[in-house]
Amino acid sequence: MEYIIDSTREKGSKRNEGVANEVFIQANTQDVDLIQLKEQCIIPNFSKDNETTISHQEFIEVVQESIAALFPNESIQEPDIKVSHQIKGRIPEAIGKPAKELQEFEKTMYYERMAFTINLPTIKNTINNNDLSLSVGGVRAYNQENLYSKKTMEKFKVFIGFSNSVCTNLCINTDGYKAELRASSPQQLKSEILALFQSYKPQEHLTALHNLGDYDLPESKFVQFIGRARLYQYLPKQLKQQLPVLELNDGQISAVAKAYYEDENFSSFGNSSINLWNLYNLFTGSVKSSYIDTFLDRTVNAHQLASGFKRALEGDATYQWFLG
Numbered sequence: 001m002e003y004i005i006d007s008t009r010e011k012g013s014k015r016n017e018g019v020a021n022e023v024f025i026q027a028n029t030q031d032v033d034l035i036q037l038k039e040q041c042i043i044p045n046f047s048k049d050n051e052t053t054i055s056h057q058e059f060i061e062v063v064q065e066s067i068a069a070l071f072p073n074e075s076i077q078e079p080d081i082k083v084s085h086q087i088k089g090r091i092p093e094a095i096g097k098p099a100k101e102l103q104e105f106e107k108t109m110y111y112e113r114m115a116f117t118i119n120l121p122t123i124k125n126t127i128n129n130n131d132l133s134l135s136v137g138g139v140r141a142y143n144q145e146n147l148y149s150k151k152t153m154e155k156f157k158v159f160i161g162f163s164n165s166v167c168t169n170l171c172i173n174t175d176g177y178k179a180e181l182r183a184s185s186p187q188q189l190k191s192e193i194l195a196l197f198q199s200y201k202p203q204e205h206l207t208a209l210h211n212l213g214d215y216d217l218p219e220s221k222f223v224q225f226i227g228r229a230r231l232y233q234y235l236p237k238q239l240k241q242q243l244p245v246l247e248l249n250d251g252q253i254s255a256v257a258k259a260y261y262e263d264e265n266f267s268s269f270g271n272s273s274i275n276l277w278n279l280y281n282l283f284t285g286s287v288k289s290s291y292i293d294t295f296l297d298r299t300v301n302a303h304q305l306a307s308g309f310k311r312a313l314e315g316d317a318t319y320q321w322f323l324g
Helices: 034-040 056-070 186-199 202-212 219-232 250-262 276-289 292-313
Strands: 030-032 080-090 107-127 130-141 154-164 177-183 216-218 273-275
Touching: 034 056, 056 107, 056 130, 056 186, 080 292, 107 154, 107 202, 107 292, 130 202, 130 292, 154 186, 154 202, 154 292, 177 186, 177 292, 202 276, 202 292, 216 219, 216 276, 219 250, 219 273, 250 276, 273 276, 276 292
Parallel strands: none
Antiparallel strands: 030 080, 080 107, 107 130, 130 154, 154 177, 216 273
16 A cells, blocks of 8 residues: 655644634534543443443544554644533432432443544645645444444444545545444454555545546536435435435535535635536535534545546436436
8 A cells, every 4th residue: 555645744743733613523513532531431331241342532542553553654643533422321329319419420421422533644635726634533323333232343434535624524435434344342443444544545536536626517417416416315215226325415415505605615606617626525515514423424425426426427327317
């Protein structure tokens, strides 16, 4: 695996330097750091055998170790961690106590869902005057585990791709994404993560992203897409199964339509068309409103849509339904 991109050294390891007002996901998330996860959160168990899960902090640390092993000479930023769906509890000694009378040491909590990214700013490239840096990360959602059973192979979502520094939109394709990576131990998890990272082809990914800027989608076809995307959710099952998957929901389609005119970086206001790089970033910007457990799937689907539209403009019929 070669990362011959642009390894100009940069000092410092602060996360999201220069884009402090941007976040990689919005929805109902809040910021935490590794220390908070370690010191303030309990680790859920599988109830039938009392075996612990792989914790959020272990997951992040395994990814950090994997990056350090593969990129020993690169600058690696601190993880940007978002959590949601706080699960509250109490110690056994506080059973039966009214909630308002609980003291702090009697309370327990953990977050059901967690997403994080780690940027490598010294591995970078530029597309349409947007600076991209290599980014890795993942999602853990305990709601996708059966914690009431015995310990089984646990599920993780892991990615490697690029982050657009203009807006922190993530650029991920299927080549660098594992939607259901399964592991029963941190060691097995690390082995699976390393295999994904080593199989990723960054140059091919960047070439595909660069190519999007060479294609313009006429406004009439964009309008057709917005209308067809609204219809997609209500299609008869048989017809829907014949079409490519569209993960964006109605609210996100509305956000794309609004951003088409208003986005300060990627809008097409006053133009008769929009290039597919800009449209792709409208897609990735809209999916930031997703819940943590669906965020990465929709981010990958944004790449599938933009790439599918490119092929449609070349004559391929697969995505033609969306463009009228």
